[in-house]
Amino acid sequence: MxxxxxxxxxxxxxxxxxxxxxxxxxxxxxxxxxxxxxxxxxxxxxxxxxxxxxxxxxxxxxxxxxxxxxxxxxxxxxxxxxxxxxxxxxxxxxxxxxxxxxxxxxxxxxxxxxxxYPERLGAIGAKNALLGGTIRAIADIAPSLQVVELTITDAAPVNGYTISELHLPADATVLAFGKDTQPLEIPTEDLSLEAGDRLVVLAEFDVLNDVRQLLVGETPMEAAANAGSGSSSVSTDRDADSDTGGAN
The missing domain is CATH 3.40.50.720 (NAD(P)-binding Rossmann-like Domain)
Structure with a gap:
């Protein structure tokens, strides 16, 4: 070209x-x-x-x-x-x-x-280095939108769930899924989430902390510190059935 x-x-x-x-x-x-x-x-x-x-x-x-x-x-x-x-x-x-x-x-x-805006792209790289391996910012799509790659951990509330059972906040969408070290692909509903799996998510900045709590298993304080402000309440379908906490 x-x-x-x-x-x-x-x-x-x-x-x-x-x-x-x-x-x-x-x-x-x-x-x-x-x-x-x-x-x-x-x-x-x-x-x-x-x-x-x-x-x-x-x-x-x-x-x-x-x-x-x-x-x-x-x-x-x-x-x-x-x-x-x-x-x-x-x-x-x-x-x-x-x-x-x-x-x-x-x-x-x-x-x-x-x-x-190169300054922001440079900041994304620095942020990735500081946060470590479970969370990687990929790009800012708009002033309030970011694409992030998150790695499921043993502490994640959704560990063991399927894609169909995963309900992110309203202002977040799963774009791609990868099993451990396998290439990313479009997710299907019956895929199971396990430690080491990766999800690429498009999310509003305001709900990134909710997403991180759900997929990485951070405490509300850690998620707020790493991802900015936002509510810490999350739930899942499976948790709703058993009266335990989870993602909506």
Missing amino acids: QFVIIGAGRVGLRTARVLRDEGHEITLVERDEPTIRRARNQDFPVIEGDGSREPVLEEAGVADADALGALTRDLNVNFTACMIGNHHDCRTVMRIDEAYREGIYRKYANQVDEVI
Whole structure:
């Protein structure tokens, strides 16, 4: 595939290296001379100029590109570049700063294909390292939505239940399931949950602590500390039948 990346700084250059290592064609657009030299020293083709100007992007090959990544620190440049990319039927990815996260996401999310904020992605990686092996944040889908992978533990209230007996909070959905070290797959209702199994869940931030208590077996205090605020009341169908606690 062919990609145009505006901005050859830290984020743009690392993204370009990953894509090139996977066999894709990359053209960078940059206007800062030292940054241009650094990218060219790594054998990247670089178009010198302002990435918010259509003639510059046309020189970079936007008309033939599969996607355009506007990855500079300048929000206005990024948005303008994405609008030009849209005009040329490119997939568009726009970087925003963490400080702009909420307002900018709401304003621009419907006008580009993807909004990213590298600071948050870096924080997800740090959070995964701190939390250890039973919980892994995968991605933020929207300001209030996150995809997480959780590993069932011996202490999990749902250990031994089937998928059909699992009832997560209303604002959470199971996306995929994997038996221990097996590949993830779409879950079926008769699959049994056992220690070591993994569930990928899409959830609102407000209910992540409930989900963690249910699938990992954290105490309410541990779940609240790790996943943020939210209620600690959970129940399951099987527990409801036997008058013990569980997930709704």
